[in-house]
Amino acid sequence: MTFLTVVYALLFYVATGVLLFGLGYKIRQYWKTPQPLKIPTTPAPVTRSGVVIRMLKEVTVFASLFKGNKWTWLFGWTFHAALLLVLLRHLRYFQEPVWGWVRFIQPFGKYAAFAMLAGLAGLWARRFLVDRVRYISAPSDHLMLALLLGIGISGASMTFVAHADIVSLKAFFLGLIRFDWQPIPSDPLLLIHLLLVATLMIVFPYSKLLHAPGVFFSPTRNQVDNPREQRHVAPWAEELERKERRQAAAG
Amino acid sequence: MADFDIPELKEYPIIPHIQPGVMAHSKPFVAKPEFQEPLGYPGELVDNWQEKAIEKLGELKGKYRSLQVFLDACVKCGACTDKCHYYLGTADPKNMPVARQDLLRKVYRRYYTFAGKYFPKLVGAVDLTREVLDDWYAYYHQCSQCRRCSVYCPYGIDTAEISMAAREIMDSIGLGQKYCNEIIGKVFKIGNNLGLPEPALADTLEGLEEEVYEDTGVKVRYPLDEEGAEILLVTPSADFFAEPHVDGLIGYGKVFHEAGVSWTLSSYASEAANFGMFIGSYENMRRVALRIREAAIKLGVKRIVFGECGHAWRVAYSFLNTLAGPFDFLDPNYPVPQHICEFTYDLIKQGRLKFDKSENDHMVLTFHDSCNVARASRMGDFPGGQFVIPREIIKATCNHFYDMDDWGIKEATFCCGGGGGLLTDDLMEVRIKGALPRMEALKDVVENYGVTHMAAICAICKSQFTKVLPYYGFTMDQIVSVHQLVSNAIILTRGTEEPGGEAETADAA
Numbered sequence: 001m002t003f004l005t006v007v008y009a010l011l012f013y014v015a016t017g018v019l020l021f022g023l024g025y026k027i028r029q030y031w032k033t034p035q036p037l038k039i040p041t042t043p044a045p046v047t048r049s050g051v052v053i054r055m056l057k058e059v060t061v062f063a064s065l066f067k068g069n070k071w072t073w074l075f076g077w078t079f080h081a082a083l084l085l086v087l088l089r090h091l092r093y094f095q096e097p098v099w100g101w102v103r104f105i106q107p108f109g110k111y112a113a114f115a116m117l118a119g120l121a122g123l124w125a126r127r128f129l130v131d132r133v134r135y136i137s138a139p140s141d142h143l144m145l146a147l148l149l150g151i152g153i154s155g156a157s158m159t160f161v162a163h164a165d166i167v168s169l170k171a172f173f174l175g176l177i178r179f180d181w182q183p184i185p186s187d188p189l190l191l192i193h194l195l196l197v198a199t200l201m202i203v204f205p206y207s208k209l210l211h212a213p214g215v216f217f218s219p220t221r222n223q224v225d226n227p228r229e230q231r232h233v234a235p236w237a238e239e240l241e242r243k244e245r246r247q248a249a250a251g
Numbered sequence: 252m253a254d255f256d257i258p259e260l261k262e263y264p265i266i267p268h269i270q271p272g273v274m275a276h277s278k279p280f281v282a283k284p285e286f287q288e289p290l291g292y293p294g295e296l297v298d299n300w301q302e303k304a305i306e307k308l309g310e311l312k313g314k315y316r317s318l319q320v321f322l323d324a325c326v327k328c329g330a331c332t333d334k335c336h337y338y339l340g341t342a343d344p345k346n347m348p349v350a351r352q353d354l355l356r357k358v359y360r361r362y363y364t365f366a367g368k369y370f371p372k373l374v375g376a377v378d379l380t381r382e383v384l385d386d387w388y389a390y391y392h393q394c395s396q397c398r399r400c401s402v403y404c405p406y407g408i409d410t411a412e413i414s415m416a417a418r419e420i421m422d423s424i425g426l427g428q429k430y431c432n433e434i435i436g437k438v439f440k441i442g443n444n445l446g447l448p449e450p451a452l453a454d455t456l457e458g459l460e461e462e463v464y465e466d467t468g469v470k471v472r473y474p475l476d477e478e479g480a481e482i483l484l485v486t487p488s489a490d491f492f493a494e495p496h497v498d499g500l501i502g503y504g505k506v507f508h509e510a511g512v513s514w515t516l517s518s519y520a521s522e523a524a525n526f527g528m529f530i531g532s533y534e535n536m537r538r539v540a541l542r543i544r545e546a547a548i549k550l551g552v553k554r555i556v557f558g559e560c561g562h563a564w565r566v567a568y569s570f571l572n573t574l575a576g577p578f579d580f581l582d583p584n585y586p587v588p589q590h591i592c593e594f595t596y597d598l599i600k601q602g603r604l605k606f607d608k609s610e611n612d613h614m615v616l617t618f619h620d621s622c623n624v625a626r627a628s629r630m631g632d633f634p635g636g637q638f639v640i641p642r643e644i645i646k647a648t649c650n651h652f653y654d655m656d657d658w659g660i661k662e663a664t665f666c667c668g669g670g671g672g673l674l675t676d677d678l679m680e681v682r683i684k685g686a687l688p689r690m691e692a693l694k695d696v697v698e699n700y701g702v703t704h705m706a707a708i709c710a711i712c713k714s715q716f717t718k719v720l721p722y723y724g725f726t727m728d729q730i731v732s733v734h735q736l737v738s739n740a741i742i743l744t745r746g747t748e749e750p751g752g753e754a755e756t757a758d759a760a
């Protein structure tokens with residue numbers, strides 16, 4: 001067992017733990033926080049199934065963003081769609097045997113890396129070229145794009161330029177899952193790629209990447225427009241009303 | 252007259268380059284202790300305001316999911332940056348919705364997030380200093396809570412929610428806005444924003460009855476505090492005297508008259524507006540809303556109808572049931588509450604109203620969708636009813652109607668510039684500049700279709716336009732009420748032969 005293997009094994013356990021607990025904590029927080037008033041934004045569906053359709057449109061085709069800005073939509077959607085394909089393609093490193101559809105998407109996933117990089121480059125260019133977007137960008141906004149670009153470039157290099165030892169890598173990850181550690185291949189490009197990925201996993205729950213769970217909890221997007229038909233009251237507002245009634249009864 | 256430049260009207264809104272700080276001086280008058288205390292707020296800035304403000308932020312984000320999610324989720328994509336009329340009109344980057352949110356978000360990050368506590372520079376987190384508080388006071392009073400930004404944000408982040416929370420925080424540390432808080436105090440004390448007591452109202456309504464009788468020869472009634480009436484009408488108090496608002500009120504009365512239903516206003520709940528929403532205060536908004544419930548119970552009405560007012564309709568449609576419900580003591584056959592436009596539209600559909608459209612032939616009309624109706628509420632029993640119904644009423648009463656371009660109507664509508672508690676003279680500059688996109692849309696239909704008048708269903712819009720239209724080369728009387736058009740065109744068929752006889756028929760209906 002090399003020192004490198006121990007470091008990376010621990011790194012990925014920690015990263016996975018932080019990602020899962022961090023996200024779990026935030027999702028629980030969103031879940032538990034009441035929304036006292038009905039605030040869906042037009043066009044607001046009047047039924048629950050309408051809300052499901054609206055949400056699907058937001059997360060699959062970024063419907064509101066499309067209305068908002070065509071360039072950002074183009075780059076942003078390309079990046080996310082490609083990211084999804086790339087992530088799914090990576091499933092093969094974590095399973096044995098590999099599912100049929102995961103094998104099927106391999107060639108698409110391979111080239112999706114370029115689409116992902118192009119999307120990220122476009123988004124980053126906006127942060128420099130558009131004065132309004134430059135104004136609202138903090139260092140972390142640039143770093144996040146740099147991180148993702150770094151992951152994409154190091155990953156694509158291994159696919160297209162300097163192949164890594166995929167077989168050993170897979171053995172390493174299966175070993176992590178089965179708690180039976182196997183040596184990690186010491187290819188520098190691969191080590192950089194994995195380090196960046198672990199970083200991304202760790203910052204996820206503490207950064208703006210919370211938009212991923214956040215969108216599902218956004219009241220302007222997930223509420224049914226039926227305030228006249230159904231009374232909507234938050235628990236703390238009910239408590240307020242009860243207190244008033246007690247006071248009225250006492251006084 | 253103005254010590255700033257009035258923006259030049261282009262063919263459509265041009266996105267300006269940023270000019271940092273140009274609107275930092277724009278601040279409304281601060282509320283004196285006498286206006287703070289009746290609302291339950293400290294009279295002036297408390298000594299430990301920083302600590303209290305941070306504590307309040309923590310409390311609010313635990314009570315409002317919107318606030319918690321919106322503070323976290325923004326990715327700084329910039330899609331909202333060119334959507335705010337105040338940015339388009341002023342070019343101050345802090346009037347870009349995301350930058351406005353960031354004024355609060357950077358404080359949230361500093362005190363409530365891991366990244367902001369340990370790496371503040373990296374994520375743009377800052378301490379809550381006096382400068383930050385001054386920025387809050389300036390820029391959270393340059394947001395009309397119109398929600399246009401929310402439509403285009405990929406996560407629906409609604410800057411209105413953020414500015415409401417910020418105002419609630421400022422109120423809670425003793426830094427309130429005079430205009431809103433004074434007005435809310437008047438509602439608590441007298442019953443309406445304008446502070447019109449019962450005798451003044453009775454007098455005004457009597458005057459209206461006489462005026463309509465002289466005009467039409469028909470005794471249309473404008474009743475006040477009549478127990479046992481079927482409908483309680485709650486309308487913005489501007490309707491009681493200001494032009495063109497009052498012409499709308501005259502119209503409601505004529506519609507009720509033709510419908511043959513009995514109705515009444517209430518002197519206790521003589522205000523549809525609810526500025527509690529503007530200051531983000533659930534408690535104060537609820538206190539104002541409860542007056543309507545109490546009036547409805549006391550007068551024994553069966554239905555509640557709201558007059559033309561944008562944010563009032565938001566509070567009525569979206570919040571009233573929450574704040575002051577359940578309304579199980581009212582007639583379950585009608586939605587609670589109803590908008591006067593819904594009421595009129597139903598009658599038109601049933602063919603129960605007759606119009607002489609030529610009465611409005613001296614006007615070519617367009618329609619201004621008020622933000623709170625367009626993006627924060629609805630009418631009728633189908634999505635988009637809030638766009639269809641007022642337009643159908645205009646088309647039923649006028650021969651000439653043209654919509655403005657798609658970029659400035661319906662859910663994309665631009666604010667009048669005076670909403671959200673900004674309708675005060677101490678904010679004139681931001682009001683005028685914020686009206687720019689709407690004025691550009693209007694100019695387009697004026698030039699291309701010969702539009703002469705713009706109709707609206709909001710008291711704030713009407714007041715704001717009356718004031719700002721002249722700055723852009725229009726005249727103040729080019730803004731009209733939708734029910735003013737109804738009033739002009741409606742043919743009164745009841746009670747024409749027998750003056751004074753319709754009170755009985757009304758009761759029988």
Ligand code: HEM
Binds near residue numbers: 065141145215405
């Ligand atoms: C439910 C899943 C998700 C949805 C619906 C979603 C949606 C969006 C949208 C609409 C944007 C704004 C447009 C843009 O700038 O691209 C955005 C931005 C972004 N997303 Fe996501 N996203 C999701 C998951 C993720 C994940 C898993 C990651 C990263 C690992 C990610 C990384 C980013 C980044 C870095 C940006 C900012 C891009 C910039 O700086 O301009 N997203 N997301």
Ligand code: SF4
Binds near residue numbers: 401409
């Ligand atoms: S709610 Fe309206 S006024 Fe406020 S930031 Fe958004 S667009 Fe501007």
Ligand code: SF4
Binds near residue numbers: 328329330331348
């Ligand atoms: S559109 Fe939404 S996510 Fe994008 S910058 Fe504006 S508030 Fe943030």
